[in-house]
Amino acid sequence: MRKLQVQGVHHITLTGADRQSTIDFWEGVLGMPFVFEQPNLDDPEEGHLYFDPGDGRLITVFTHEQRRPVHRRTPTDPGCVHHLAFAVSRATFNQVAERLEERGVGHSGPRDRGFMDSIYFKDPLGLLIELACYKFEPPAGATHAEVLMEAHRLRLAADDDHIGEVHLADAIEALSRRRSPSLSEEREPKNPWHHAR
Template sequence: MALPDSRVAELTAERDRLRTELLRERGQRPASSARGIHHTALISGDVRRTVEFYQDVLGFPLTEMFENRDYPGSTHFFFDVGNGNAVAFFDLPGLDLGDYAEVLGGLHHLAISMAPDQWQAARARLDAAGVAYMEESGTSVYFRDPDGARVELIADPLGEMYGELVV
């Protein structure tokens, strides 16, 4: 549902005010206190299906698998997404979980940077696997993983988006 033009104009003005008030110039920003994202954890409805999708279709090697310390019987497993970063999953057997939903505080999408040749190869594997996706700006594809989470593969370098520095 599209917003009325007047509301879009209000939101644009508010974003501009926030940018002016809160965004520090590149040379004025302090160094981050973080080293990076250790892992992002998602929920899997089927461990094998998730591994086959992320490892075989997307090309992210499975690196570890062990029992979830917070939920006996649950599997916690990790994929290498490059540059020392990981995407992890839990399965939660016995819980009656609903379908993926976007909620406040929840995941909108997971964006993973790939070199252009790897991005093209992954897009070809998505095609071969019959995974529907939306291509945007010639450098991004958006699709849903087997459990419905939205994933973006982006051929832009880390720290850039569509030619703009974001870090």
């Protein structure tokens, strides 16, 4: 038996309402360029709209002109999507609450998740959307997932409840050390100020 090895998210497809409300949310609120559309090839009565979430991958939405937005929360039963999370810069994150409130949209307010900050709100169809901002940048050549895996190991070793900023900082130091060789014979932390006393 062998795995079916995936290499990233190809796209996520959602069932939307009408075409214009879909464009108004995904491009007009979240800023995702509307890159192309075609019929739903399995149901030609529906449109299939494609948006770029910022990384060149795709969020796609099936639309139908007879469907209208339903504002109740989408189901969270087992097997259902709980929420979608999108990355934003710190500058954007700091503006999210104000920009949602300009539209009269309720939100959770900023939430500290230890390794990231998040804010939650519902789209016009009741799907929970998270805008998230990492508290760190990975070292050159590393990914956020690698930093989080290393931080997780450090958190467990310290018997801490969740990943915090100290784990992130130590994880970045450990990954940097492994990835970047040095001419120094030993690379332990130093205090050069004590020589000046």
